[in-house]
Structures are given as structure tokens and as C-alpha cells.
Amino acid sequence: MIRKVLVASVLAMAAVPAFAADCSVTVTGTDQMTWDVKNIDVSKSCKEFTVNLKHAGTMPKQVMGHNWVLTKAGDFQPVSAEGMAQGLDKNYVNDADARVLAHTKVIGGGESDSVTFDVAKLAAGEEYAFFCSFPGHFSIMRGTLKLVD
Numbered sequence: 299m300i301r302k303v304l305v306a307s308v309l310a311m312a313a314v315p316a317f318a319a320d321c322s323v324t325v326t327g328t329d330q331m332t333w334d335v336k337n338i339d340v341s342k343s344c345k346e347f348t349v350n351l352k353h354a355g356t357m358p359k360q361v362m363g364h365n366w367v368l369t370k371a372g373d374f375q376p377v378s379a380e381g382m383a384q385g386l387d388k389n390y391v392n393d394a395d396a397r398v399l400a401h402t403k404v405i406g407g408g409e410s411d412s413v414t415f416d417v418a419k420l421a422a423g424e425e426y427a428f429f430c431s432f433p434g435h436f437s438i439m440r441g442t443l444k445l446v447d
């Protein structure tokens with residue numbers, strides 16, 4: 299009986315990578331104005347996709363805050379400029395701007411936040427940009443996101 303249970307649990311673990319697409323990613327920001335992810339591939343088989351943003355540093359959000367904002371690649375510059383003008387209270391994002399496809403709040407050292415969005419929002423062949431819209435951070439804290447098979 300014990301042996302049967304063991305075999306079943308090993309099979310269950312082995313089945314996870316084969317049958318479930320990874321529909322989430324963790325992006326970790328630092329006190330050095332960097333994060334550890336430059337490219338995100340979103341599988342078409344995901345209905346929803348979740349981004350978990352973490353801040354591994356110790357600096358407060360007023361000084362070294364980070365968020366994660368998603369737009370089409372072509373919208374990245376105007377959206378980041380407009381976001382900067384919104385201030386920290388608005389997470390440096392204009393929520394009325396339809397070009398913002400998804401975003402987290404601004405977090406400081408030791409904090410985290412997540413955002414989940416519908417994969418149906420993404421079009422195949424379109425390139426998307428993700429970035430931190432905290433003033434000045436977009437030049438370094440930026441990457442590309444694509445819909446893949």
C-alpha cells in the first residue's frame with residue numbers, strides 16, 4: 299500500500315511540466331534599479347497569466363520603488379512619460395489609459411505584489427514591453443513580452 303502511494307506521487311510530480319504550461323513568472327527588483335527578467339514568453343495555452351513582482355532590496359518605495367507595467371512595445375514611451383506625472387499615490391500609472399494592459403502597484407524593499415491578466419488581451423505577432431514606470435527606471439528596468447505557442 300505504501301509503495302503504491304509513493305509510485306502515484308512520483309507520477310503526479312513528473313506529470314506537472316508535461317501537461318501544464320507555466321502561466322506565471324516572478325520578477326525580482328533590487329536596490330540597484332535592476333530586475334532579473336528581460337524576456338517573458340506567455341504560452342497561448344494559458345487563459346490567464348500572473349506576474350509576481352518582488353523587491354529584494356531594503357530601500358523604501360519613495361526612493362527605490364518598483365512596479366511592473368505592460369503595454370504594446372510602441373506605447374511604452376508615451377505611457378511611461380504619462381505614468382511618471384501621476385505620482386506615487388497612483389503607482390505612477392494612469393489607470394484611465396487603455397494602453398496600459400496590466401500593472402502592479404509600486405512596492406518597496408521587502409514587499410511584493412501580483413497582477414493577473416487575460417491572455418486573450420495579447421495578439422500573436424505583436425511585441426509587448428514591460429517596464430517599471432517609477433521616474434527614471436524605465437531606461438534600465440524594461441523587457442519584452444510575447445505570446446508564444
Ligand SMILES: [Cu+2]
Nearest residue numbers: 363364430435
Ligand atoms: Cu523601479
